[in-house]
Amino acid sequence: MRLIKATLENKALLKNLYSFYLHDLSAYSSSLKPNSEGEFEFDSFEKIWERDGITPYLLKQNQEVIGFCLLLEPPFTKKVDYCINDLFIYNQFRGRGYAEEAIKTIFQEKQGSYYVCQLKNNKRAVGFWKKFYEQHHIAYEESIELEDGEEVLYQTFSSKNMIVR
Secondary structure: OEEEEOOHHHHHHHHHHHHHHHHHHOOOOOOOOOOOOOOOOOOOOOHHHHOOOEEEEEEEEOOEEEEEEEEEOOOOOOOOOEEEEEEEEOHHHOOOOHHHHHHHHHHHHOOOEEEEEEEOOOHHHHHHHHHHHHHOOOOOEEEEEEEOOEEEEEEEEEOOOOOOO
8 A cells, every 4th residue: 555645636536535535424424415416525625735734645555546645734733743634445445454554654754743533423433543542552632522513532642653563
């Protein structure tokens, strides 16, 4: 699995990936609805290409795109260095360790303090992150916040000096 920075050439591809990602999230949030063309849209999508501090990555297995990750850093992160804001893998590639591999690659390249968040009722995502922390002996602090009427779990931790294999 390779993690490749997305460029403007990948804009249409990333927009399509976001639609699938938001479709999946709509199972856990009543506020996510398709537009009049039947697509799920990320309302701040254009900011990815216009603002510093937002880095989109494509996840590739061989030459095939299997998902994406969106990494935030200052000025979007205030109390930590980085945020893994969104992480998506097509259904057919899930459960093969690709998400874990992508996260470990990011941690190796960008050591520092992080936060990640999941919708509280998205048990699959919550379970994935908790398992990741446990397997890699990551101490984290967790809080619950209400965002747009949804309960969101936030975990903060450090990747500094973490050994990732």
